[in-house]
Amino acid sequence: MKKTVEELLLIKNTQLNHDNFRLDLKSSTKLPQIFPGQFVNVEIKKSTEIFLRRPFSVLDVDYENNTFSLLVKILGRGSNVLTTYQAGDKISVIYPLGSSFSIPGKDEKVLLIGGGSGVAPMLFLAKICGLDPQNVHVLLGARSKQDHVDITAYKHVGNFYHTTEDGSLGEKGFVTHHPVFKSELTAFDRIYTCGPDLMMKAVAKEAAKNQVSCEVSLENMMACGFGVCLCCVEKTIEGNQCVCTDGPVFNINKLTW
Amino acid sequence: MVDLSIRIKDLVFKNPVLTASGTCGFGEEIADFVDLSKLGGVVMKGTTLKPRQGNDYPRMAETPSGMLNAVGLQNKGVDNFEKNIYPNIKDIDSQFIVNVNGSTIEEYVELTERINALDKIPAIELNISCPNVKEGGMAFGVSCPSAEAVVRAVRKVYDKPLIVKLSPNVTDITEIARAVEGQGADAVSLVNTFLGMAVDANSRKPVLSTITGGLSGPAIKPIALRMVWQVYNSVKIPIVGMGGIMNATDAIEFMIAGASAVQVGTAIFIDPTIPVQIVDGINNYLELNKIQNASDLVGCLQI
Ligand SMILES: Cc1cc2nc3c(=O)[nH]c(=O)nc-3n(C[C@H](O)[C@H](O)[C@H](O)COP(=O)(O)OP(=O)(O)OC[C@H]3O[C@@H](n4cnc5c(N)ncnc54)[C@H](O)[C@@H]3O)c2cc1C
Ligand SMILES: Cc1cc2nc3c(=O)[nH]c(=O)nc-3n(C[C@H](O)[C@H](O)[C@H](O)COP(=O)(O)O)c2cc1C
Numbered sequence: 001m002k003k004t005v006e007e008l009l010l011i012k013n014t015q016l017n018h019d020n021f022r023l024d025l026k027s028s029t030k031l032p033q034i035f036p037g038q039f040v041n042v043e044i045k046k047s048t049e050i051f052l053r054r055p056f057s058v059l060d061v062d063y064e065n066n067t068f069s070l071l072v073k074i075l076g077r078g079s080n081v082l083t084t085y086q087a088g089d090k091i092s093v094i095y096p097l098g099s100s101f102s103i104p105g106k107d108e109k110v111l112l113i114g115g116g117s118g119v120a121p122m123l124f125l126a127k128i129c130g131l132d133p134q135n136v137h138v139l140l141g142a143r144s145k146q147d148h149v150d151i152t153a154y155k156h157v158g159n160f161y162h163t164t165e166d167g168s169l170g171e172k173g174f175v176t177h178h179p180v181f182k183s184e185l186t187a188f189d190r191i192y193t194c195g196p197d198l199m200m201k202a203v204a205k206e207a208a209k210n211q212v213s214c215e216v217s218l219e220n221m222m223a224c225g226f227g228v229c230l231c232c233v234e235k236t237i238e239g240n241q242c243v244c245t246d247g248p249v250f251n252i253n254k255l256t257w
Numbered sequence: 258m259v260d261l262s263i264r265i266k267d268l269v270f271k272n273p274v275l276t277a278s279g280t281c282g283f284g285e286e287i288a289d290f291v292d293l294s295k296l297g298g299v300v301m302k303g304t305t306l307k308p309r310q311g312n313d314y315p316r317m318a319e320t321p322s323g324m325l326n327a328v329g330l331q332n333k334g335v336d337n338f339e340k341n342i343y344p345n346i347k348d349i350d351s352q353f354i355v356n357v358n359g360s361t362i363e364e365y366v367e368l369t370e371r372i373n374a375l376d377k378i379p380a381i382e383l384n385i386s387c388p389n390v391k392e393g394g395m396a397f398g399v400s401c402p403s404a405e406a407v408v409r410a411v412r413k414v415y416d417k418p419l420i421v422k423l424s425p426n427v428t429d430i431t432e433i434a435r436a437v438e439g440q441g442a443d444a445v446s447l448v449n450t451f452l453g454m455a456v457d458a459n460s461r462k463p464v465l466s467t468i469t470g471g472l473s474g475p476a477i478k479p480i481a482l483r484m485v486w487q488v489y490n491s492v493k494i495p496i497v498g499m500g501g502i503m504n505a506t507d508a509i510e511f512m513i514a515g516a517s518a519v520q521v522g523t524a525i526f527i528d529p530t531i532p533v534q535i536v537d538g539i540n541n542y543l544e545l546n547k548i549q550n551a552s553d554l555v556g557c558l559q560i
């Protein structure tokens with residue numbers, strides 16, 4: 001898929017909870033095809049303090065209206081400024097970037113595990129993987145109830161489960177403590193996960209132990225996002241590879257975790 | 258119609274804008290965004306004889322108006338270049354230059370010989386200024402005797418245009434420039450990155466795995482510009498200027514200070530179409546100011 005630099009129109013900025021925002025962006029031309037796991041690199045011009053672009057996964061695509069959305073969680077300066085953009089603002093993005101999750105076979109049963117900003121690609125994948133919702137299980141982890149984003153709009157695409165570290169929503173503990181993960185892991189044909197490193201590593205360890213295929217989406221720090229700077233590398237069994245072009249999605253058997 | 262072309266020795270570049278080594282891969286990586294034949298040239302990612310894995314992650318830190326990198330010359334080596342890269346680029350209508358690196362003089366020489374055998378590579382940029390490798394690299398570029406030794410050895414085996422890339426991490430860059438000119442360099446390119454450092458106050462740890470790294474981007478532009486001007490006043494060979502060029506005005510400033518051509522590096526990360534925008538911008542500037550040839554701009558600083 002051809003990558004482009006394009007000025008997009010922000011048509012809506014919706015606050016989802018205390019630190020998560022959904023940005024809807026519109027292209028003036030036909031959108032390229034975008035697959036779950038792929039990301040866009042966003043220029044944050046409103047602040048001169050922010051020099052490099054910031055990468056964000058695609059949360060959803062609407063080809064009819066040539067719009068797609070991002071889920072932005074405030075982490076530091078860049079994400080903070082980005083969430084202050086308002087409808088009508090122009091935002092330059094480079095997209096579509098990176099690899100995508102492999103699409104499951106039509107009778108497969110899948111477990112999608114998202115934590116923090118890693119929820120975005122999980123929801124996108126759940127929505128378009130083309131499976132019977134009965135076979136799609138989405139497990140979302142967060143620190144507390146207020147950190148979870150509202151998934152009502154996605155409810156129909158699968159079965160949702162939540163964990164919180166303080167027990168304020170769903171199961172208390174980490175995603176790996178949830179019954180769907182602990183007792184039924186081998187019932188799944190594939191596991192997909194995106195979120196904090198520690199979470200992904202814990203998931204990957206169990207998946208490997210139980211010999212369930214598992215793909216993770218990494219969020220290494222990036223300068224370019226399209227494979228020229230070699231700053232975003234991850235150690236793999238084939239040596240250092242760029243997360244922005246060889247990833248962000250990797251099968252765990254390729255990583256040295 | 259203005260004439261944008263410039264020359265280094267007998268090599269003609271269709272315009273003075275090149276992409277900088279390590280910031281555009283081998284050109285192919287930015288071909289989605291720009292028509293490579295619109296560029297004066299492409300200086301490809303630093304190449305070594307043997308494949309190199311580079312340094313550990315994290316290799317990058319954003320800094321005010323710039324960034325630090327500690328990539329450490331990750332590349333797949335010259336065999337891979339000959340087999341998998343050269344065939345794809347050899348027929349593109351631009352000048353593809355190999356950035357040559359080594360840990361010893363013997364390695365520089367051997368790699369140069371390999372590149373010399375490739376018809377469609379019209380020049381090399383000898384990198385004696387990489388701050389991110391333990392052996393070789395910048396060590397060669399920070400003293401006159403060692404810079405002279407590498408250039409002398411490479412000059413013996415290379416008859417096409419030889420551009421030597423200088424380190425700014427020296428007390429007096431004009432000394433090094435004169436030293437390499439004395440050994441037969443056809444041009445100098447400057448500057449490579451400035452040695453810098455970033456600290457994470459929360460963890461009290463260095464941000465980069467290598468502790469120090471190379472600073473690039475607009476933050477270094479005034480220093481790079483000063484160095485180009487100083488070197489212009491010290492040598493007769495052409496200068497390829499770079500360091501924080503983000504737009505046509507920046508590029509024109511480098512030419513006025515004495516650069517015959519410029520390279521665009523870190524700006525590509527922000528927008529890979531910038532190098533081509535700069536070509537158009539220089540063209541417009543020349544037309545507007547009724548200057549016939551881009552080369553008339555070089556060193557025209559009025560004092
Ligand atoms: C492929 C990819 C997809 C992503 N998708 C999303 C998404 O859908 N939604 C979302 O909210 N975020 C996503 N992220 C993360 C997002 O890019 C970062 O949160 C953002 O760049 C932080 O910028 P900032 O200026 O707010 O933080 P900064 O001020 O730059 O940094 C704040 C702190 O966080 C650390 N930090 C910054 N970026 C990273 C990183 N990538 N990994 C580890 N530590 C980091 C810094 O070292 C610093 O300590 C994604 C990242 C990648 C690489
Ligand atoms: C990520 C990165 C990788 C680089 N790799 C190389 C390299 O392999 N060889 C080299 O001679 N210079 C390398 N450089 C230096 C650039 O070519 C250039 O000299 C420097 O970045 C200053 O220009 P700029 O401010 O326009 O980027 C690299 C720079 C960056 C940012």
Ligand code: FES
Pocket residue numbers: 221222223224225226227228229230231232233242243244245
């Ligand atoms: S971010 Fe530049 S190569 Fe991946």
